[in-house]
Amino acid sequence: MTLFHELRKHKFLFDELVKRDFVRKYKRTVLGMGWSICAPMLNLLVLWIVFGYLLKVNIPHFVIFLFSGQLVYSYFSEASSMGMMALLNNAPIFTKVNVPKYLFLLSQNVSSLINFGLTLFLYLVFILLDGLPITWKFICLLYPIACLLMFNVGIGLVLSALLVFFRDMQYLWGIASQIIMWGSAIFYSVDSFGPTVQKVFMLNPVFVFIEYFRNIVIQGNVPGIEIHLLLLLYSTTALAFGAWVYKRYNTEFLYYV
């Protein structure tokens, strides 16, 4: 495949870009990396204090319930908001050297993926502490993780291209991701809603990802085939659309930066 061939050809550049994004993000501080783990933990603590302790939401394994939502959503929101900057931040490079522009987005996504990996590790620790059984079904989690990765790359491609054309996308996306957050049932359950409303929630990809995690980890059952197909549809659509945007506007970005 030409893509893999091209990736191999540009592996050195890709590695160096990843390294650079890492340095940019953490500024060579130990705390920098620690902070990216602390932030979701603090977020989790606040959510737990408000909903679990003060409002006494009655959901079994509420900490894990919250963490499942937080895990997926924070990966999505970080990958999309950081990925959004990928083209604009690298404009000085691609206006002077002819390199494949998607490399910038992919390297940006590596940092977010590493963060996700660290949070995932803490998530598993929390599951153990909670006393929930870790079964062979956990292997299934690789499926939504792979889909989520594709989905995030796709969204990042679309957003980074849009930001080049429309600079206010940053603020608009801030609002959009707030709406997605509230619509992802991170700190409430959709069980009490009617079946139609529950179907509407399925239109939110982030929600479907979160539910998959909760199904495996808390209920201990593997979601049906339709959920798998839905996730595949969301992630391939996002990725295909993102790839199309980059291909279509590859030579146009130059005029707008």
Added chain:
Amino acid sequence: MQKVLEVRDVTIGYKTGDFRDIGLKEWVVRRLKGNYQVNVFNAVHGVSFELSKGEMLGIIGGNGAGKSTLLKAVSGIMVPTSGEIVRTGSVAALLELASGFDPDLTVRENAYLRGAMLGYTRAFMDAKYQEILQFAELEEFEERPFKQLSTGMQSRLAFSIASQVDPDILILDEVLSVGDGAFQEKSGRKMREIIGGGAATILVSHSLDQVRQLCTKILWLNKGEQMEYGTNVEEICSLYERFQKRG
């Protein structure tokens, strides 16, 4: 002689207008009102030339003549609106060297990143790194963040990395004047060495002396139009000089 580059009747449009920085909200409003306009301005219009191995083409012309745009199209960063560019072989374009470095990375990290951008391999960079550092006279600054370097030092490093290229087509945009006097001499020598290495070279320069001295062919652009093109370098240079004096 082996032809490595052929540019046939190339026109390159640049989009201009107030579409930049307007944002999605404003764009929607303007679309609805019907006053959203994008103008296409032809920065290069109907230019043709060709280049064979070992030749050196000088491109001259005032500001806004379309020189940089033409080079961007030759290197593949821009795509011509019409016409054709046929390349046989690798292209290395050394445009505006000093920009594009990251201020937070060290000299070493920036050197590797730049090398990767120029298409070198890691093995090549490992082998050449010390030489690059020495040539740029930056041995003591290896682990310093880039922002602590002076502008001159930055362009010295840029030149040292770029001058390791071994392309079939080499594009030089005003890079022969880098650094202070001593370094300029050194870089000039290095440049002539690369040119002597057999690559087909395109040189954009405001120094007619340089063009007279080095080039075997010349292309004169004015406001995107091709004024003259040929191997009679001396004659075209004189024409250009007279043209400039007339204003």
